[in-house]
Amino acid sequence: MNEMQEIYRKLLIKYYKNTYNSGLRNTGIQKESKNTSCGDDVIIEAVIKDNVIESIRNDAKGCMICISSASMLCKALEGKSVSEAKLICEEFSKMQKGAQYQETLLGELAIFKCLDSFPARKKCASLSFDAAVEIFMSI
Amino acid sequence: MDIEQIRKDFPMFKNNSNLIYFDNAATTFKPSCVLDKIQEYYTHFGVSVHRGTYNLSVAAEHMFEDTRAEVARFINSETSEIIFTANASYALNSVALMIKDTLNSGDHILSSPLEHHSALLPYQNMEQEKGCVLDYINLLPDGRVDMSNFNKLITNNVKVVIVSLVSNTMGYYLDVKQICSIAHKKGAIVIVDMTQGISYYNVDVKKMDCDFAVFSAHKLLGPTGVGVMYGKHKYLEKMSPVFYGGEMIQSVSYHFSKLAPIPYKYEVGTPNIAGVIAFGEAIRYINSIGKDAIHEREQELKNYLIQELSKIQGITIYNMTCDTPIVNFNIDGVPSHDASTFYDSYNVAIRAGQHCAALVTNFLGVNATLRASLYFYNTKEEIDKFIIASKKIVKFFSENK
Numbered sequence: 333m334n335e336m337q338e339i340y341r342k343l344l345i346k347y348y349k350n351t352y353n354s355g356l357r358n359t360g361i362q363k364e365s366k367n368t369s370c371g372d373d374v375i376i377e378a379v380i381k382d383n384v385i386e387s388i389r390n391d392a393k394g395c396m397i398c399i400s401s402a403s404m405l406c407k408a409l410e411g412k413s414v415s416e417a418k419l420i421c422e423e424f425s426k427m428q429k430g431a432q433y434q435e436t437l438l439g440e441l442a443i444f445k446c447l448d449s450f451p452a453r454k455k456c457a458s459l460s461f462d463a464a465v466e467i468f469m470s471i
Numbered sequence: 472m473d474i475e476q477i478r479k480d481f482p483m484f485k486n487n488s489n490l491i492y493f494d495n496a497a498t499t500f501k502p503s504c505v506l507d508k509i510q511e512y513y514t515h516f517g518v519s520v521h522r523g524t525y526n527l528s529v530a531a532e533h534m535f536e537d538t539r540a541e542v543a544r545f546i547n548s549e550t551s552e553i554i555f556t557a558n559a560s561y562a563l564n565s566v567a568l569m570i571k572d573t574l575n576s577g578d579h580i581l582s583s584p585l586e587h588h589s590a591l592l593p594y595q596n597m598e599q600e601k602g603c604v605l606d607y608i609n610l611l612p613d614g615r616v617d618m619s620n621f622n623k624l625i626t627n628n629v630k631v632v633i634v635s636l637v638s639n640t641m642g643y644y645l646d647v648k649q650i651c652s653i654a655h656k657k658g659a660i661v662i663v664d665m666t667q668g669i670s671y672y673n674v675d676v677k678k679m680d681c682d683f684a685v686f687s688a689h690k691l692l693g694p695t696g697v698g699v700m701y702g703k704h705k706y707l708e709k710m711s712p713v714f715y716g717g718e719m720i721q722s723v724s725y726h727f728s729k730l731a732p733i734p735y736k737y738e739v740g741t742p743n744i745a746g747v748i749a750f751g752e753a754i755r756y757i758n759s760i761g762k763d764a765i766h767e768r769e770q771e772l773k774n775y776l777i778q779e780l781s782k783i784q785g786i787t788i789y790n791m792t793c794d795t796p797i798v799n800f801n802i803d804g805v806p807s808h809d810a811s812t813f814y815d816s817y818n819v820a821i822r823a824g825q826h827c828a829a830l831v832t833n834f835l836g837v838n839a840t841l842r843a844s845l846y847f848y849n850t851k852e853e854i855d856k857f858i859i860a861s862k863k864i865v866k867f868f869s870e871n872k
Contacts, residue, residue: 336816337867340809344871370808370824371838394838395806450812 339446343400352403353389353410360387363466365459372398372456376405376463380471383414390460397447397456404441405460418468421461428454472764477848480756482506484848491819491853496639496667496797496826496844498689501749502756505692508749519741521718535744538751539734542699545754546665546684547675552707554700554737555747559666560589562685562700565737566662567593568713569706570631576602578630581659583608583616584830585638590664591830594633610834613792614641622653629659636668640831640842641790642773642797644672651680660706666690670846671769671795673762676701688746693753697746700737707733714739760847768847772796775851776843779858785865789835796845799835802861805868807839813867814841817860 356362360379366372372394379387388410392402409417419437426433427445435442444457478484480502483492492500512531520532536550543550556562574580580594584607597603606629609620616634625632632654637644651661660682665674669686676684683706688697702710712719712730716739721729730736757765773796780798781788789799802810811823822842825832832839843857 334816336812340813340867341871349872372808395808397809450815452815453808453812456808 335446336449339443340396342443343396347400347403348396351390351392351399353387353406354391354403356389356391357387360389361467361470363463363470365463365466367394367398367455367459370394370456372459374398374402374459374463376402376460376467378409378464378467380414380467385409385412385414385417388464392460394459395453395456397444397453398459401441401444401457402460405464408439408441409464414468414471417464421465421468424461425458428458472760472768472847474768474848474850477760478850480504481848489818491817491856493819493821493843493845493849493853493857495670495846495849496690496842497822498695499670499692499846500848501692501694501753504756505694505749505753508752509694509745512745512748520744521735531744531748534748534751535742538747538754541751541754545674545758546669546701547677548701549704551733552701552704554702554707554734555742556685556698556700557696557743558689558698559664559685559687560587560698562687562698563587563589563662563664564593565700565713566683566685566702567597569702569710570660571597571601572711574601574603574630577604577628579604579606579626579628580631580633581606581608581621581624581629581654582633583635584610584834585614585616585641585643585828586633586635586830587639587664587666588827588829590633590635590662594631607830614638614790614831614834615643616645618646618649621650625653625657625659627657629654629657631662632659633662633664635664635666636674637665637671637795637797638828638831639667639797640799640826640828640840642793642795642799642844643790644668644794647681648679651682655680667795667797671766673766682706688750688753691750691753692756693750694743694746696743697750704733707737712737712739716740718742765847769796769845772845772847772849772851772854773798776845776854776857779854780843780861783858783861783865785869786861789840796849798843799831799840800843801837801840802865802868804872805864807841810841810864813864814857814860817856817863819857819860 356377360377362377364375375391377389388406390402392399423433423437447454481500483500516531518528520535609617611617662683663681665686684701689695719739807823
C-alpha cells in the first residue's frame with residue numbers, strides 16, 4: 333500500500349464514513365466556501381463566546397478529502413481560542429503552500445502534507461479552512 | 472497504422488514514458504512537426520501578417536493563409552468562410568453575438584442538455600437580455616438526443632438550433648445533416664459545435680449543410696490558442712463583426728469605416744500567427760495518416776476499452792454504446808475526484824468532474840463523473856494498464872468501506 337492509499341484509508345475510516353460535527357445548527361456564524369470546478373461545497377458554522385470557539389460544525393459536500401478535512405478542522409478548532417484557531421489555520425495554509433510550518437500545531441491535520449504529491453487536490457482540503465478564516469475575519 | 476512509429480512523432484510520450492494519457496477530449500498531444508513549425512515561424516519568419524510591405528511579411532502571410540485553405544479543404548468549405556479565433560468557446564460566443572441582432576423577444580432557440588457550457592450560456596444570456604426562449608431537446612434514456620422530440624419542438628418560432636456533432640461527455644455522434652435539413656425547412660439556422668466531433672469524424676460542411684460550425688486546433692493535434700469559426704458565405708457577408716480595430720478594415724474616416732471583405736472583417740488585431748501556421752501542419756499530419764484510418768483505429772480502441780471496463784464489478788459506465796472513445800463512468804461509491812487522484816497515482820491521466828457540461832451529470836443523476844478519452848495514438852497495452860489500475864482502485868475502496 334502506498335503512502336496515499338494509507339492516508340486515504342485513515343481518512344476514510346476515521347472521518348469520511350464517520351464525520352465529526354457534521355450538520356448545521358443555525359446558531360452561529362456561517363461561512364461558505366465552494367470549488368465550482370469540481371462541486372466541492374463547505375459551510376462552516378461557529379459559535380464564538382468570549383473569544384473561544386464553543387462550537388464549530390460543518391456541512392460538507394464533495395470529495396472524500398473535502399469532507400474529511402471539514403470534520404478534522406472542526407475537531408482541531410473546537411474549544412480553542414480564536415487566536416489559537418487562527419494560528420492553526422495559518423500554519424495549515426503555510427503547509428499547503430510549501431512554506432515552513434509548525435507541524436506540532438497541526439496534529440492530525442499534518443496528514444494533508446501528502447497532497448504535495450497531488451497539488452490538484454490541495455483546494456479540496458483547504459476549502460473548510462477558507463470558510464473558517466472568513467468567520468474569524470468577520471468577528 | 473504503425474502506432475509505434477507514430478508515437479515517436481510525439482515528444483510527450485518520450486518525455487513522460489510512464490504516463491497513460493486518456494484525457495484527449497480535453498486536449499491532444501502535438502507531433503514534432505507542429506512544434507517545429509511554431510519554432511520555424513518565430514526563428515525564420517517572426518513578423519506580422521496582412522500589413523507588411525516587405526518580403527518576409529508576405530512569406531509569413533502566405534503560410535498563414537495556407538492554413539486557412541488547408542482548413543477549408545479539411546471541412547470542404549470555401550476558404551473565405553474560415554475565420555480564425557482564439558478557441559472554440561470564443562468562436563461559439565462570436566456566432567451568438569453576430570446573430571443576436573436578428574433575434575427578437577419570443578424567438579425560440581433549440582439546443583440539448585448534452586452541450587458544452589460555451590454553447591449554452593450565450594443563449595441563456597439572450598433569454599435574459601432579449602426575452603428569447605431557450606428550449607432543450609429531450610434525451611433518450613441512454614442520453615442520446617431524442618429526434619422525435621426534436622421534430623416536435625422545431626417549429627417556425629425556432630430561429631436557432633445549436634448542437635454538437637459529438638458530445639464531449641457521452642461520446643455520442645449526432646446526425647447533424649438530418650437536424651439541418653429539418654431545421655432549415657422551418658427557417659432556423661443551425662450552429663454545430665464540432666470541437667469534439669472533428670477529432671473523430673470526417674466533416675463535410677457542404678453535405679452537412681450547417682450554417683455555422685466551430686472547433687479548436689488543440690483537439691486536432693494543433694496548438695492551443697487557435698479556434699475556427701466556419702460560417703456560410705451568405706451569413707458572413709451580411710452579418711457584422713463583434714469586435715472592431717486593426718486588420719479588419721479597408722478604409723477609415725472620422726465617422727465611418729469600410730470593413731474588409733470576409734473573412735478578414737471578423738479577424739481583429741494581430742492573430743496567433745505561429746499557432747495558425749502550426750495548425751496547418753497538424754492538419755497535414757492528420758491527412759498523412761488518413762481520417763478513415765484514424766476513425767477505424769479509434770473504433771477498435773473504443774470497443775476494447777468498453778469491453779474490458781464493463782467486465783469490472785463496481786464500475787458504472789454511463790455510455791456503453793458510445794460512438795467515440797470517450798467513456799463516461801464512475802467507481803461506485805467513490806467521488807470522481809478521489810478516484811481520479813488514485814488513477815493519477817498509477818500514472819493514468821483522466822478527467823473528473825462535470826466536463827463543462829453540467830446538464831449531462833444532472834441528467835445522469837450524479838454530481839460528477841470520470842471521463843477516459845482516447846485518441847488514435849493510444850494503445851491496447853495502455854488500456855490494459857488502465858484496466859489494472861481500475862481494478863486496484865475498486866478493490867481498495869471495497870476493502871476500506
